[in-house]
Amino acid sequence: MARTTPPRPVDIAALFPELAPLARQAVRLHPRPGEPGVHESSVGGPLLWPADEQWPVCTQPHDHWSPPVSLDDVRRSRALLEAQWLRPRKAGENLLDPAQRELLDRLRAGHPAHTGPNPLLPVAQLYLRDIPGLTGPEGADLLQVLWCPLDHDDALPAAHLVWRDSRGVGALLTDPPAPLDVDHYGHYVPEPCALHPEAVTEYPTPLELPKELADRLHAWGEAARHPEGDRGPGGAYYQYELSVxxxxxxxxxxxxxxxxxxxxxxxxxxxxxxxxxxxxxxxWDGGSGSWIPLEDRQPPPGPVGHRRPSDPPMVQIGRGYTLQLYVCPTSFDHPHYAAMQ
Known part of the structure; x- marks a missing residue:
């Protein structure tokens, strides 16, 4: 099902014409639970990978705040919790019985960290045909993102980008190696999701605007009210509802x-x-409600499982932040850059 972002509550560029030249297109991917294949764009799905091409590994040092776990441990833990959250329960009944609690504790206990290379984990596969405005190196029609699902020096998983021509891929790798170590909580393991790309317009956050303009937007936000008459989120109104x-x-x-x-x-x-x-x-969260797609505004029928409707991939960056990958505009061969916000 397609996802539709509601119109912004306010045409902010009409009120502040200085913003109009700063408008940029972003493509919201709207990942939702699915079973994507190698010929589809996805988050957490399988990659179109040549059988004769080496699978990338991570050889960097890792920060192990807690014992790592295996990819299978994460999958089994999530499946157990999902099943229990979805089953009917009597009032006051525990989510897990003693045997299930023992199994979950065992799956979450972790193991000693491996010292050798750690195979990377697929994060996203984006066919350029599906993503408006996305361009790559000459001849490439596919972007693949992988990462090492462990913390590194910057407290982020180490990402790896691959641009390829999908038309030149012959025999496919059908059983890629899995990471030996995954972060203890499985925060960097995306669940398989199909994508529903949608182009939207964004403006810079206040921190990237001239101070005088940012101050005026803050003052305007303090006085802004939603159409129904409720007070908006104050000075942060522009940042949370109208910019990014x-x-x-x-x-x-x-x-x-x-x-x-x-x-x-x-x-x-x-x-x-x-x-x-x-x-x-x-x-979405409590501060960005106007960005909730129209198709997701009604609560899902029946019980909600372990996989929250607002976070189908089940990925967490830091304490609930974002990871952005930046690239050089002059050459796709130059190194990319990662930042957390």
Missing amino acids: APGWKVGGWGPWSFCDPWPMECPDCGAAYRPLFTVDSGE
């Missing part, structure tokens, strides 16, 4: 929030990086 869309997306603006933007320049050529791909810990 939440959720997994391609392009647009960076969601600067809890720290000031810093210069991000390609080490090879000095060009300013541009946003490519955003991984979010949820598609």
